[in-house]
Amino acid sequence: MAKTVIVGGGIGGVQASQILSGDKDQEVVLITNEDFLPYWRMRLEEVVNGADPSSIEIHSQKWYEERNISLIRGEAQSIDRYNRLLFLKDGESVGYDNLIIAMGANPVRAPIDGPQREYVLRNMREAIELRSALEEGAKSVAVIGAGLLGLELASGLAKKYSVKATSIESQSSVLPKQLDPESGDFLKKRLKEIGVHIVLGSQARYAEAGRLLLDDGREIDADVLISSIGVRPDVALAREASLDIKRGIVVDENLRTSDKNIYAIGDVAELDGVSFSLAMFARDMATHVANEIISSSLSLYIPPLPSTILKVAGIDVAVFGEKDGFGHTFHKGNGRVKIFTEENTVVGAILIDAKEYLAKARNAIGKPFEKEVFE
Numbered sequence: 001m002a003k004t005v006i007v008g009g010g011i012g013g014v015q016a017s018q019i020l021s022g023d024k025d026q027e028v029v030l031i032t033n034e035d036f037l038p039y040w041r042m043r044l045e046e047v048v049n050g051a052d053p054s055s056i057e058i059h060s061q062k063w064y065e066e067r068n069i070s071l072i073r074g075e076a077q078s079i080d081r082y083n084r085l086l087f088l089k090d091g092e093s094v095g096y097d098n099l100i101i102a103m104g105a106n107p108v109r110a111p112i113d114g115p116q117r118e119y120v121l122r123n124m125r126e127a128i129e130l131r132s133a134l135e136e137g138a139k140s141v142a143v144i145g146a147g148l149l150g151l152e153l154a155s156g157l158a159k160k161y162s163v164k165a166t167s168i169e170s171q172s173s174v175l176p177k178q179l180d181p182e183s184g185d186f187l188k189k190r191l192k193e194i195g196v197h198i199v200l201g202s203q204a205r206y207a208e209a210g211r212l213l214l215d216d217g218r219e220i221d222a223d224v225l226i227s228s229i230g231v232r233p234d235v236a237l238a239r240e241a242s243l244d245i246k247r248g249i250v251v252d253e254n255l256r257t258s259d260k261n262i263y264a265i266g267d268v269a270e271l272d273g274v275s276f277s278l279a280m281f282a283r284d285m286a287t288h289v290a291n292e293i294i295s296s297s298l299s300l301y302i303p304p305l306p307s308t309i310l311k312v313a314g315i316d317v318a319v320f321g322e323k324d325g326f327g328h329t330f331h332k333g334n335g336r337v338k339i340f341t342e343e344n345t346v347v348g349a350i351l352i353d354a355k356e357y358l359a360k361a362r363n364a365i366g367k368p369f370e371k372e373v374f375e
């Protein structure tokens with residue numbers, strides 16, 4: 001029997017454990033350092049909004065037991081690569097044939113001076129702490145970062161807690177990672193119409209009880225301050241084990257680290273200079289690695305086409321592929337479709353409140369651009 005140890009009971013770790021446990025020749029150990037059963041991280045906002053933590057669990061305790069997955073609560077601290085042993089903080093050690101590092105990422109905090117606490121939202125503990133702060137009668141929330149998570153939080157909290165929510169972004173448009181500036185402007189206008197306050201091109205500098213000061217002198221109401229400016233892969237264990245790391249743990253085309261018995265998947269991994277930071281990649285990489293381990297053979301990992309489909313304050317936003325190249329815009333009622341082409345081949349699409357074009361946009365990627373499809 002081969003033994004696979006997975007560090008990190010997040011979305012990638014659980015997916016890998018599920019597939020590996022389907023093979024009778026695999027012994028599977030899943031190590032989590034959280035005090036909760038593994039949960040859907042992207043649903044943490046539900047807990048902030050009052051849901052019971054157990055409502056977002058991925059599986060029950062029984063599910064792991066039935067599959068003989070040993071779920072260990074502990075903090076992986078170091079690896080003896082020569083003897084293939086993983087050491088936990090409490091001194092225990094676990095032997096492995098294959099090790100999968102699925103430790104995810106840690107939130108980056110905005111550098112803000114002053115006594116005001118800066119909340120982040122990455123794990124269950126932080127969701128519960130944020131909820132308590134909001135329930136103490138907050139009337140205003142300032143969210144630093146108008147990215148995917150920041151905008152969802154600002155709009156969601158405004159609705160649930162009836163607070164004045166302001167989203168502050170240092171760049172000049174919203175969702176700067178996903179949208180080109182023109183689509184960002186369009187979304188900003190739509191968000192404004194429905195009462196989400198957005199401040200662009202400013203840095204938050206100082207925060208004290210109830211207020212946040214920006215570098216341009218503006219003052220924002222902020223009973224609760226939340227930082228949502230991105231994440232950094234958690235490379236602590238890999239660094240300690242002298243694996244190759246850059247921003248994330250460097251993996252090859254088979255998702256192996258610089259040690260052939262150690263894989264890295266999900267937010268912690270860096271493939272061809274890219275850390276994906278999306279749940280779909282964590283699951284996809286987990287599936288790939290688990291199948292490689294089961295079949296004892298390596299296969300080329302080809303990441304799926306990046307796609308993001310989200311709702312920001314009730315507005316549908318879908319992003320496929322690249323946002324570079326030439327943009328063709330089609331207005332659709334209150335929404336619009338923007339198709340990006342390179343040498344007349346469709347390389348990406350951004351849809352704002354135009355979900356009836358989802359399938360058409362997805363199908364168009366990689367094919368010659370046909371204007372009539374979107375008119």
Ligand SMILES: Cc1cc2nc3c(=O)[nH]c(=O)nc-3n(C[C@H](O)[C@H](O)[C@H](O)COP(=O)(O)OP(=O)(O)OC[C@H]3O[C@@H](n4cnc5c(N)ncnc54)[C@H](O)[C@@H]3O)c2cc1C
Nearest residue numbers: 008010011012033041042076103104266267277278279282
């Ligand atoms: C609020 C929120 C909303 C999001 N919304 C979306 C969305 O809409 N769509 C999307 O695609 N993505 C979304 N994401 C991102 C998505 O959740 C991540 O991309 C995904 O969880 C990555 O999975 P992972 O398995 O790599 O890591 P994670 O899910 O982060 O799991 C890593 C686990 O490893 C544990 N760990 C770390 N170090 C150790 C150690 N030393 N020992 C043991 N355990 C350890 C961590 O505590 C954690 O439980 C969201 C994230 C958040 C926080």
